[in-house]
Amino acid sequence: MASHAIAGHDDGHAHTHHTTTGLDNRKIAIWAFIGSECMLFASLISTYLIYKGKSLVGPYPHTEYTDAAGKVFPAILDIPVTSASTFVLLMSSLAMVLALQAVQLKGTPLPANAGWWTRAQRSSQLWLGMTALLGATFLGFQAYEFTAFVREGLTIKTNLFGSTFFTLTGFHGAHVTVGVLWLMSLLWIDRTRGLGPKDELVVDIAALYWHFVDVVWIVIFTLIYLIQ
Amino acid sequence: MSHDAKSPAQAHAHPTGATYLKVAVILTVITIVEVWAYYIPALVASPLFNPSLIIMSAAKFAIVVLFYMHLKYDHKLFKALFTGPLIIAGATILALLFLFAKISL
Numbered sequence: 001m002a003s004h005a006i007a008g009h010d011d012g013h014a015h016t017h018h019t020t021t022g023l024d025n026r027k028i029a030i031w032a033f034i035g036s037e038c039m040l041f042a043s044l045i046s047t048y049l050i051y052k053g054k055s056l057v058g059p060y061p062h063t064e065y066t067d068a069a070g071k072v073f074p075a076i077l078d079i080p081v082t083s084a085s086t087f088v089l090l091m092s093s094l095a096m097v098l099a100l101q102a103v104q105l106k107g108t109p110l111p112a113n114a115g116w117w118t119r120a121q122r123s124s125q126l127w128l129g130m131t132a133l134l135g136a137t138f139l140g141f142q143a144y145e146f147t148a149f150v151r152e153g154l155t156i157k158t159n160l161f162g163s164t165f166f167t168l169t170g171f172h173g174a175h176v177t178v179g180v181l182w183l184m185s186l187l188w189i190d191r192t193r194g195l196g197p198k199d200e201l202v203v204d205i206a207a208l209y210w211h212f213v214d215v216v217w218i219v220i221f222t223l224i225y226l227i228q
Numbered sequence: 229m230s231h232d233a234k235s236p237a238q239a240h241a242h243p244t245g246a247t248y249l250k251v252a253v254i255l256t257v258i259t260i261v262e263v264w265a266y267y268i269p270a271l272v273a274s275p276l277f278n279p280s281l282i283i284m285s286a287a288k289f290a291i292v293v294l295f296y297m298h299l300k301y302d303h304k305l306f307k308a309l310f311t312g313p314l315i316i317a318g319a320t321i322l323a324l325l326f327l328f329a330k331i332s333l
Contacts, residue, residue, distance in 0.1 A: 023303055031306045035313030042317030046324040083263045087256065094252040097296045101245060121245050211297045215289050222285035226266050227278050 030205045034212045037175075041216050044171055045223060048164040055159035059152060062228040076154055077225055078145065085141035086221045089176075092134035093214040096183075096207050099127030103203045106196045124203075125190050131210065132183040135176055142173045165224065172220060175213050182206050243295055251295045258284050 019025055058065025059073040066072050102124035110118065120126060146166070149155075156166040186206055189195060195203060243251075262284050265271045294300040299307055325331045 021305060023305060028305065028309065031309035035309050038310075038313045038317040039320070042320050046321045049321070049325060049330060050328045052330070079263065079266060083259070086259060090255050090259065091252065093292060093296050094248060097248050098245065101248070117245075208297055211292055214296075215292050218285055218288045218292065222262065222281050226262055226281050228272060 024201055026205060027201060030208050034208060037212060037216075041168075041171070041219075044164075044168045045219065048168050048224065051160040051164050055161045057159050059149075059154045059158070059161075061161055061165070061224070073153060076149055076152055078148065079225060081141060081145060082221065082225050085138050085145075086217065088134050088141065089138045089214050089217050092131050092138065093211050095127050095130040095134060096210045099124050099131055100200070100203050100207045102127055103195050104197055104200055106194075124195050125187060128183055128187040128190060132180050132187060135180040135183065135210075139173060139176055139180065142169065142176075168220065168224070172213070172216055175216070179206075179210050179213050182209065242298070242301060247295065251291055255288055255291060258288050 021028065057067065059076040061077045062075050064072060064074055098121060102122055105122055106124065110122065149162075154162045154165075156162050183206065186195065186203060189199075262281060265277065265280065271277055293310070299310060322331075
């Protein structure tokens with residue numbers, strides 16, 4: 001059954017089972033899954049945008065709100081904190097792509113004059129660990145943001161903004177959580193038996209999921225946090 | 229279906245670590261510009277503010293998909309599996325925004 005069908009990059013690195021498309025079914029499956037996820041997040045983003053500005057009571061995302069008792073609620077979104085978490089997630093994508101490259105390069109001889117960067121690029125454990133750590137840091141930022149919002153009077157039941165905001169960002173956070181667990185399992189495999197070029201596709205699939213989570217956040221950051 | 233009809237040179241044209249770093253710098257710079265614009269009241273009041281942010285966000289989206297997800301170098305079936313649903317998703321968002329009068333012609 002094993003033949004020379006290629007996993008998708010047409011690079012001849014990953015040999016897998018023969019398929020009618022010549023492509024590995026696992027990679028087709030992850031792209032189909034990502035396509036379906038596009039539509040899931042489109043529905044959540046649509047709901048947020050449709051209800052945007054329709055909340056009858058505050059707190060509001062970008063403007064101050066004073067309730068009937070005279071209590072003032074400042075604009076609730078914390079752009080500096082979210083900008084930092086966005087940067088963290090972008091850097092996690094860089095770490096992820098370097099992890100994939102490290103797996104692809106494993107076993108190739110190092111040049112005699114290899115510097116620290118060349119050596120670092122070969123360490124899949126470093127980059128997988130870094131990606132998981134940055135992902136966990138992003139989740140920490142999100143936990144901080146959610147608890148701050150609840151403390152300031154915004155819950156999922158407060159108004160339409162709260163309902164749509166927590167649903168959308170909560171779904172995204174759940175995806176990040178799954179990604180972090182996935183990365184930690186890859187890191188554990190790498191530490192126990194080592195990941196090499198034969199595992200390229202396994203890491204590539206995890207990387208595609210992780211980058212997708214990143215691009216979804218790119219859209220959320222602009223539509224929810226920056227556009228007023 | 230046969231393999232994608234790429235020359236061997238094209239098939240091995242994977243980005244290097246340096247390219248990945250450059251992409252990260254570009255993504256960071258675009259994000260800084262987005263956040264900087266958010267704090268300039270004159271820019272926020274401009275009718276070009278929202279379209280500019282959407283264009284910058286779309287650019288970041290495309291850069292990650294093309295370079296980090298390797299779609300630029302990948303098989304056309306993968307491109308179709310991603311762009312097809314993405315177009316449907318975008319069209320759905322636009323249709324719903326028209327339907328609920330959030331945007332108009």
